[in-house]
Amino acid sequence: xxxxxxxxxxxxxxxxxxxxxxxxxxxxxxxxxxxxxxxxxxxxxxxxxxxxxxxxxxxxxxxxxxxxxxxxxxxxxxxxxxxxxxxxxxxxxxxxxxxxxxxxxxxxxxxxxxxxxxxxxxxxxxxxxxxxxxxxxxxxxxxxxxxxxxxxxxxxxxxxxxxxxxxxxxxxxxxxxxxxxxxxxxxxxxxxxxxxxxxxxxxxxxxxxxxxxxxxxxxxxxxxxxxxxxxxxxxxxxxxxxxxxxxxxxxxxxxxxxxxxxxxxxxxxxxxxxxxxxxxxxxxxxxxxxxxxxxxxxxxxxxxxxxxxxxxxxxxxxxxxxxxxxxxxxxxxxxxxxxxxxxxxxxxxxxxxxxxxxxxxxxxxxxxxxxxxxxxxxxxxxxxxxxxxxx
Amino acid sequence: xxxxxxxxxxxxxxxxxxxxxxxxxxxxxxxxxxxxxxxxxxxxxxxxxxxxxxxxxxxxxxxxxxxxxxxxxxxxxxxxxxxxxxxxxxxxxxxxxxxxxxxxxxxxxxxxxxxxxxxxxxxxxxxxxxxxxxxxxxxxxxxxxxxxxxxxxxxxxxxxxxxxxxxxxxxxxxxxxxxxxxxxxxxxxxxxxxxxxxxxxxxxxxxxxxxxxxxxxxxxxxxxxxxxxxxxxxxxxxxxxxxxxxxxxxxxxxxxxxxxxxxxxxxxxxxxxxxxxxxxxxxxxxxxxxxxxxxxxxxxxxxxxxxxxxxxxxxxxxxxxxxxxxxxxxxxxxxxxxxxxxxxxxxxxxxxxxxxxxxxxxxxxxxxxxxxxxxxxxxxxxxxxxxxxxxxxxxxxxxxxxxxxxxxxxxxxxxxxxxxxxxxxxxxxxxxxxxxxxxxxxxxxxxxxxxxxxxx
Numbered sequence: 001x002x003x004x005x006x007x008x009x010x011x012x013x014x015x016x017x018x019x020x021x022x023x024x025x026x027x028x029x030x031x032x033x034x035x036x037x038x039x040x041x042x043x044x045x046x047x048x049x050x051x052x053x054x055x056x057x058x059x060x061x062x063x064x065x066x067x068x069x070x071x072x073x074x075x076x077x078x079x080x081x082x083x084x085x086x087x088x089x090x091x092x093x094x095x096x097x098x099x100x101x102x103x104x105x106x107x108x109x110x111x112x113x114x115x116x117x118x119x120x121x122x123x124x125x126x127x128x129x130x131x132x133x134x135x136x137x138x139x140x141x142x143x144x145x146x147x148x149x150x151x152x153x154x155x156x157x158x159x160x161x162x163x164x165x166x167x168x169x170x171x172x173x174x175x176x177x178x179x180x181x182x183x184x185x186x187x188x189x190x191x192x193x194x195x196x197x198x199x200x201x202x203x204x205x206x207x208x209x210x211x212x213x214x215x216x217x218x219x220x221x222x223x224x225x226x227x228x229x230x231x232x233x234x235x236x237x238x239x240x241x242x243x244x245x246x247x248x249x250x251x252x253x254x255x256x257x258x259x260x261x262x263x264x265x266x267x268x269x270x271x272x273x274x275x276x277x278x279x280x281x282x283x284x285x286x287x288x289x290x291x292x293x294x295x296x297x298x299x300x301x302x303x304x305x306x307x308x309x310x311x312x313x314x315x316x317x318x319x320x321x322x323x324x325x326x327x328x329x330x331x332x333x334x335x336x337x338x339x340x341x342x343x344x345x346x347x348x349x350x351x352x353x354x355x356x357x358x359x360x361x362x363x364x365x366x367x368x369x370x371x372x373x374x375x376x377x378x379x380x381x382x383x384x385x386x387x388x389x390x391x
Numbered sequence: 392x393x394x395x396x397x398x399x400x401x402x403x404x405x406x407x408x409x410x411x412x413x414x415x416x417x418x419x420x421x422x423x424x425x426x427x428x429x430x431x432x433x434x435x436x437x438x439x440x441x442x443x444x445x446x447x448x449x450x451x452x453x454x455x456x457x458x459x460x461x462x463x464x465x466x467x468x469x470x471x472x473x474x475x476x477x478x479x480x481x482x483x484x485x486x487x488x489x490x491x492x493x494x495x496x497x498x499x500x501x502x503x504x505x506x507x508x509x510x511x512x513x514x515x516x517x518x519x520x521x522x523x524x525x526x527x528x529x530x531x532x533x534x535x536x537x538x539x540x541x542x543x544x545x546x547x548x549x550x551x552x553x554x555x556x557x558x559x560x561x562x563x564x565x566x567x568x569x570x571x572x573x574x575x576x577x578x579x580x581x582x583x584x585x586x587x588x589x590x591x592x593x594x595x596x597x598x599x600x601x602x603x604x605x606x607x608x609x610x611x612x613x614x615x616x617x618x619x620x621x622x623x624x625x626x627x628x629x630x631x632x633x634x635x636x637x638x639x640x641x642x643x644x645x646x647x648x649x650x651x652x653x654x655x656x657x658x659x660x661x662x663x664x665x666x667x668x669x670x671x672x673x674x675x676x677x678x679x680x681x682x683x684x685x686x687x688x689x690x691x692x693x694x695x696x697x698x699x700x701x702x703x704x705x706x707x708x709x710x711x712x713x714x715x716x717x718x719x720x721x722x723x724x725x726x727x728x729x730x731x732x733x734x735x736x737x738x739x740x741x742x743x744x745x746x747x748x749x750x751x752x753x754x755x756x757x758x759x760x761x762x763x764x765x766x767x768x769x770x771x772x773x774x775x776x777x778x779x780x781x782x783x784x785x786x787x788x789x790x791x792x793x794x795x796x797x798x799x800x801x802x803x804x805x806x807x808x809x810x811x812x813x814x815x816x817x818x819x820x821x822x823x824x825x826x827x828x829x830x831x832x833x834x835x836x837x838x839x840x841x842x843x844x845x846x847x
Binding site for chain 1: 518519524525544616617
């Protein structure tokens with residue numbers, strides 16, 4: 001699926017000069033992708049939390065919109081590793097949580113400037129990824145997954161107790177005071193005028209800029225020769241090695257890049273909550289990101305973000321539905337519906353993996369292909385009919 | 392992405408309502424008007440004398456409480472009981488009944504300040520992160536004016552921190568760590584439950600009288616904040632008050648399922664008393680395994696903090712074991728009996744300790760609102776600080792202003808044998824240690840590290 005995403009020009013010949021065709025040409029360009037992402041990021045919180053009818057149905061709220069973007073950055077980075085390089089890390093909580101703690105500790109002891117927090121958290125995650133990658137990538141396949149899991153759990157237990165003087169142990173890192181951005185803008189406050197209506201808070205805008213940046217960087221990497229090598233490694237490691245590529249080095253780099261994404265996300269998570277829960281280092285966090293990525297579609301650029309959205313939506317909104325009613329009536333179908341959100345999430349996951357292994361993005365892709373096919377067929381029919389009419 | 396930096400911090404533009412004076416920190420909470428699109432209109436019951444703060448003023452004529460309890464995970468059954476009590480409290484606030492009629496003179500049984508009380512509930516899953524998400528949904532989407540809940544100290548600490556930032560009040564339910572009203576205390580949170588420190592103080596004289604002086608004790612503790620503070624408090628008071636001597640104190644990883652190696656270490660230490668500082672399922676496991684290993688025949692066992700799921704899981708193993716509980720339905724005074732009766736009438740079951748906390752904290756908040764004459768949080772907080780009361784079944788109490796920790800009695804209990812246990816009855820109350828023998832000054836113990844933060 002991914003090759004098609006990255007390289008849509010192959011289809012252009014088929015579609016011809018119609019509107020579709022023009023769109024197909026534009027679709028793959030970096031500028032288009034980043035631009036559309038920016039627009040979606042700008043409109044999303046409005047639709048989710050404030051728009052008249054839509055938000056009433058969605059039941060969203062501002063801080064969840066921010067959280068979805070933060071996890072989205074994490075998922076994009078994770079997918080670089082899982083979807084494109086074919087390495088299943090089960091220890092990304094170490095980078096996410098590690099960066100969150102680093103950012104929080106820096107905020108408490110050095111400076112609460114959001115930029116400083118993000119930079120220090122990300123640096124920490126990159127260094128950690130370097131070390132852990134160096135150690136874990138010695139083994140492949142399941143051994144690699146287990147090694148990353150073991151290292152991450154090590155960090156969890158370290159933070160829980162021996163390092164409790166730094167991390168505040170089980171209670172989580174409290175008392176993090178996030179300073180104002182550039183010394184003037186309180187991230188928690190609302191943006192004035194139209195910006196406020198669309199984006200809501202400065203915090204969202206801050207995270208949104210990182211999100212769009214993350215998309216641009218990931219897109220650039222994936223469409224560069226470097227990203228090609230990642231995919232080559234995924235498809236056939238041995239062959240890549242025979243071609244003369246230093247597979248180990250590329251894998252390490254993929255691991256570090258994905259660690260950096262996790263680091264940015266983790267630091268933003270601290271800024272968002274002004275608190276770091278100990279659970280951010282726990283293995284369930286690593287599991288969550290795997291589930292989100294696979295749910296959305298591993299090996300596609302935006303799929304994992306969709307996965308994040310759906311996962312967090314079910315976790316935070318569906319779980320609060322107290323009684324499931326038939327729309328526009330008072331007939332209760334299931335009482336305490338939200339109580340079963342774990343089950344619902346499990347079912348959704350099973351169905352998606354079973355029916356569409358390439359995830360939610362795969363569904364969208366298929367719909368798009370259907371539309372294109374339908375469109376071109378219709379165009380052809382039109383053409384042949386007009387030819388017939390001419391005769 | 393609009394980036395005009397003309398007037399910062401003015402969120403008023405968003406919300407068409409006028410009369411909003413202040414801006415600043417509280418920005419995030421007030422602005423999201425939930426699902427409904429009407430920005431102006433409403434206006435509420437007309438106490439506009441205070442500036443907007445957090446979710447104040449309330450729009451419409453319904454005030455929403457958020458009940459954030461564990462509905463999945465190891466404490467689910469405890470959370471379920473808490474939720475029952477919360478719902479009962481809401482019902483009594485709106486329709487009268489229970490303590491609203493008999494114990495709380497401030498409450499009318501016809502809503503609070505003319506507002507009908509509504510509630511939303513959420514699942515903490517005993518996970519600090521999840522609990523915060525759930526609470527922020529309640530605050531931002533459902534415009535909750537007060538959050539309550541708990542069953543884990545990490546959760547309570549995480550959520551009360553969020554509530555301080557969002558300027559929404561938090562009424563702690565079950566949280567036993569010293570830190571909740573110690574290093575991590577906040578202005579917007581109040582705790583009725585006693586803490587690990589007080590458990591140590593309450594237990595020491597009782598077990599000294601029961602088992603004698605000059606004994607040696609051995610501790611196992613769950614290796615996280617609560618376990619550590621709990622074992623430190625036990626060491627302090629068993630040494631100072633009971634005059635015992637600690638042989639050793641051993642950490643066990645959180646979530647251990649097999650305690651046999653730790654227990655055999657305790658068994659061969661030659662100590663007379665074993666203190667198991669474990670809670671929840673860990674507590675049930677370690678206690679059960681200690682009994683199975685026959686330790687109770689050679690040593691006396693103490694479990695500092697009991698809860699019902701623990702007692703249920705351990706069954707007859709708790710026979711004769713000393714510990715403390717939040718509250719128990721057998722406590723013999725009018726408020727306790729009334730609550731037990733009201734709860735039985737509604738749900739046909741005996742309320743647990745956390746249920747009493749949940750019910751009391753909800754009414755306590757509502758009564759403070761009535762006394763303040765407004766939902767404006769700083770005024771409500773001032774009403775609760777240093778408030779003295781004697782109406783929730785735990786004797787005379789003070790909600791101390793310096794750390795927001797209730798100064799109250801602590802019930803010491805002993806587990807019943809399996810044959811005498813029944814649904815809701817697992818303990819025998821040995822002593823209700825008076826608050827005069829408990830606690831610490833505002834500049835001592837955990838309170839010394841508490842800085843409450845700002846009202847606004």
